[in-house]
Amino acid sequence: MALLFAAIGLSSAAHAASPTVTIDSGALSGAEKDGVMSYLGIPYVAPPIGDLRWRAPQPVKAWRGVRQATEFGPVCRQTADWIKLPQSEDCVTLNVWAPARKAARPYPVLIWIHGGAFANGHGGEWGPDGGKSLVQKGVILVSINYRLGVFGFFAHPELSAEAPDHASGNQGFRDQVAALQWVRRNIAAFGGDSGRVTIAGSSAGGSSVAALTVSPLAKGLFQRGIAESGVVGPLPTKATAETAGTALGQALATPHLSDLRKLGAEDLLKQSWRSAPNLDGVVFTEQPQQSFAAGRQNKTPMLLGWNADEGLDLAPAAFGAKIVAAADYERQLQKLFGPQIPPLILAQYPGKTDAQATESTQRLVTDFIGLRHFGWATMQQKAGGPPAYLYYYVHSPAEPSADQPCYYGCKAGHTSEIRFAYGQLWREARRWNADDLALQEQMLGYWTNFVKTGDPNGPGLPKWPMFDGKPDTAQRLGSPTEIRERGAFPDFRQSLDLAAQ
Template identity: 50%
Template structure:
């Protein structure tokens, strides 16, 4: 969903190059030559095109080949964000947004590569947010790539006509296809920046983590990455058969046809002529569907039959997800005893069992509110636990599962979304970018950030987060003890207990 409001990008200069920076020598990539910025410690290339602008007749089509250019293109400034309406992204926006950004250490070869897929519920976000600055991770010996992909109605519209015109007879997952196109670009070009195209890790949070889950399951992404990291997001692996209706192609196409009609368009050609500002104001709930191309079947079935791209995965969730996610998912803050059972059913997508209601009671308003927030956190954790369990049972590569319980130092001003161990709270630690949020970070916070950056980059390097200088992280085997708790000893003692996942079902 959203990332921390206090950490949003305030403009294209939010990751401005350091003083005394020099242009990099030209690098040949798909489409022509580019020049970035070299500050003597890290080289950067911002706003590198990985596909043609998806505008005009290309709106809602699969990403097309990069349009070649003459001369040396300067890639020193971020591209516009993809069109969106969220308040926490103030960057300039455009439909012409299929660009990526690269951070690379000086004078290195065959380094592991991390490709970051931003979150934002598939309706917001950009790869240029300051929290995603890859500088500190490059110090750990990796190359970092962040990408944009189409959002909202521009990235996730399906209609019968769009499916009919597609060479693959599919529509609705254009945003995921953009991610695949970016990975294809990385595969073809990253060696020119010192990267190893055979050691690519995809990494994302929230909708970005859901995208990682989809890419692990998609046959179209086979061979484009060798590891996968997903933080707090996986709602495309169905936990219950009822969830498959949300991913149904025919349902999505019918909703898209209704959207077209509501705009007064006779056909998709008419809709392509409409102003983007008009379209983006219309209600559209973006989601990934089983379109027959990107996804051929529901993802639980994919895992149970070992048809996923079998790569090592590192996934997890945070102890206070529900604080932020419950109002977003349920669309209300009115968590009372009167509507408790209905909200539980809405959250789960099916009628709750008596045992689950007993574990998350709502006799009083205060109890109901606390239960809904905790159940949201625990159901989010269940999704990550379930996915990891499927991999442990039906895959050959080892999975690693974490539970982030750390509540960092609170800032002087009131701290809302993403604070405590909220949704996205781990991101500044993973990127080792605590200073992007001006709060009184403790020495322990900074040590934890350096440790997590090491775990994540170790995993990108070898498929195993461990090294001799870090506490051992056991591969997940289904036991509670194999879930790696992240926090201080006191926090782990107080908050490290896992919910009873048996209440939610079994993989």
């Protein structure tokens, strides 16, 4: 009998000493360490495999007995070569870290949505102890897997025809909404408050937060949002998304949906695919700007911002090379701005030499990301209602050792802020200095205060003003010296309006 339980992932009486909770689909046995309870690999929808590939999430089947929840579930199928963990289409699971000590008032909840361009990543990226810093601050952490790439953002005319709501694509976002619904139904079992839920993410995770802010399906499922280095722009139409799906089927000589569902995951992953949300009429019914203009967005406080060196990591992908040749610079700019490059762009981002062209592309990408976040915060500020808190992260942390060089997120690069905002310095064996440790305490304080109250401010922290549409009300995050030397950024209301067109 014990072997049977082990084979299906359920525990026997041997695990009775582990912390156990009961949720709507059955009982879970987790683990406890240093006052933190963890429950990993919890299925929150039915496995999207076989005939359920590309369908909207279906209810998870309840289990009998006590299910072990001490290991992460498989990573969703993807092409990232840096992820060595087991992968599967049966991957739609979540993880919970909660205080072992019960409180008189239920704990606020933070739901982490991982990044990775909607094509890569997973909810276990912080490791089995990843929630400890947040839990020590009185916050429950939930991290999620959601369908990615061609499995999470595939639209097709036959898929739209078979769906009761006649929508297709956006499966990854539907998974995220299903996770929010799971939290509403079940988080009380872990000591959490379903009425104090914050969704947070960086990069594509930040874009997910912004997108859910304008999704009718997510209405009322969260009370605050944190979008780091990612918002969402104009959405392509459902017809455009369906055309891409039809083209994929033709390329694989499987034009019909039933044939596509029979293909192995490897066959689909070999094809070039751009993961993107679409205006399907259900998950997204209008462009974000229309939602805010009409006051139909989900009205929640937002904390959002970007990093001073985003372009170090993102410009090579945007321009197709790590080093941009001066001779090719203007041709590359024409891809973004058309045959007539605005003189303002050439003046602010010159490319007379290879070094200058490379540095300009990095600044251009960084400033464009900043423009998008400045614009989103302005959109929320003009709409009235709950406030926006905008940040500009300028900190360059201690470098790793020489035998483990920094290769991504260096300086104030893309995703560099995560380790500070969520108290993750302990995960890296760097010689963290006093500025690093002080900034971690400050940012972790801001973030957890926001999760608890919708306002990042609190005792012992520098005042963070509500964003009022002016650059001066964006909070600079870094050491005093870094803020003084790097805290200025372009006046986005004038200098980069052309880039937004």
